[in-house]
Amino acid sequence: MSNQPFFKRKWVQIGLAIGVITLGVLASELLVATAPTASRKPPEKTARLVTTEAVESGNYNVSLLGYGVVQAEQQVTLQARVSGTVQSIGPQFVPGATFKKGDVLVQLDNTDYRIELQTAQASLAQAQSNLTSEQGNQVVAQSDFELLGLNVDERERALILRKPQLEAAKATVQSAQAGVERAKVNLDRTVLRAPFDGVVVSREASVGAQVSASSTLGVLASSKAYWVSVAVPQADVKWINFPSGQQKGSTVCVNDASSREKGCHKGYVLSLQTSVQDNGRQAQVLIEIPRTSDKTLQPLLLAQYVKVRFEGIELKNVFKLAPSTVHDSKVWVNDNGELDIRPVNIAFRSAEYVLIDKGLKDGEHIVTSNLGSPVNRMAIRTNTANASNTPTPAAAVKP
Structure with a gap:
């Protein structure tokens, strides 16, 4: 009898639990059934900004860019043409210094050559004196021949009138004159002058040094204009104008390869060289840059690596x-x-x-x-x- 209330309470608890679960399920289904539905819209297309x-x-003119190394339009090796001792060196004969055409660069000791000239002049005077004497003999021989009235052939007549002696005297004078001219030339060659306006690349002469004919005294480069051989891809050569008749080639603008300055040295295309560069098989276009007096530009230097901009054919x-x-x-x-x-x-x-x-x-x-x-x-x-x-x-x- 004591266990009956216990079982009764247990079944009551189980029934209550089942009832709660049932109510929860029904409430959940009711909420889902009555929930509002969201309408789906296609996404709007947003235009890209x-x-x-x-x-x-x-x-427009086609513009090409190339690179090259500055070289002189003319470059010569200054050599002695006679032997002697270097007596003095001109103030312009310094590496990097500029000079004008005709400036004295080197003076050799000319003592021996002055003596040689005096000797040659004396020989000429003696030869001219002998010629004058022989011409006097000619007058006497002619007078004697006419007085004697000899009938001789041309050969004997020439001998009687001393024509061979006269020709020999004239030849001696000519030889002496050549000796004087040669001595003057050798004397002039003791002074070495600049052949053009330019800049000294190097100097090897020193005061007191003994030099001989063909000894190298230095290297000179013309400053009238510079040349640059520019490497250009072969496919781009068609865009460059080359000289034809009186028409110049394409103009160019030249700067140091690392420079950012706005100004540039102006030049123009001279020619298309006949060979290509081994490295990359590029064509070689030769340009010329005339010397400029514009002080606002950095001067070009020999062996300087520069960039070259071509103003090519117009499209x-x-x-x-x-x-x-x-x-x-x-x-x-x-x-x-x-x-x-x-x-x-x-x-x-x-x-x-x-x-x-x-x-x-x-x-x-x-x-x-x-x-x-x-x-x-x-x-x-x-x-x-x-x-x-x-x-x-x-x-x-x-x-």
Whole structure:
């Protein structure tokens, strides 16, 4: 009897638990059934923000960049032409110094050559005196011959009139005159003068040194103009104008290879050399840079490594774009809010700009910003406050 209330309470607890669970399930189903439903909408397409610039065609010269080493237009080795002792050296005969044509660079001791000239002049005077005496003998011989009235042939007549003696005296005078001229030349050669305006490359002469004919005294270079042999890819030679008749070749702008100065030395193309450079098989274009008096420019130096910019052939009605705006021979055009990935024809390409002759029209706006994954006809938009609506001849190309 004592266990009956216990079992009764247990079944009551189990019934209550089942009832609570049942109510929870029913409440959950009711909440799900009466919950509000969200309507699904297709995602809105967002136009990509880009920057654009208008383009306009124009006429542009192809610009090529090459490198080379400065050399003198003329360079000679100064050599002695007679032997002697170096007596003095001109103040201009210093490596790196400039000189004018005719400046005395080296003076040799001329004592022996002055004596030689005096001796030659004395010999000439003696020969002229002998000629005068022989001419007097000719007058006497002619008078005697006419008095005697001899009938002789031409050979005997010449002997009687002393013609061989006269010819010998004349030959002696001519030889003496040549001796004087030779002595004068040797005396003049003791003074070595500059053959042109230029600069001293090196000097090997010293005061007191004994030199002989053909001894090297130094090296001189002309400063009238400089030459540079520029290595140019063979495919780019077609863009360069070479001299023809009275027409000069393409103009060039020359600077030190590491210089950032705005000015440059102006020059022009002289010729296309007949051989190619072994390293890279590049063509060699010879240019000339006339000497300039512009003090604002750094002077060119021999053996200096320089960069040379050629102003080549002019292309007409082309568009000049920055290389970053051309993608594998295609450009991105803003076509009324849609991206038009358009193929174009590249007339010329360099590291600084691209010239396009087909595929674009004046006034069209090209996309200058970078797009990670461009898709043809995708929606694009521009910030109208910053967008450029004015066509520019060289869109996105910095001068």
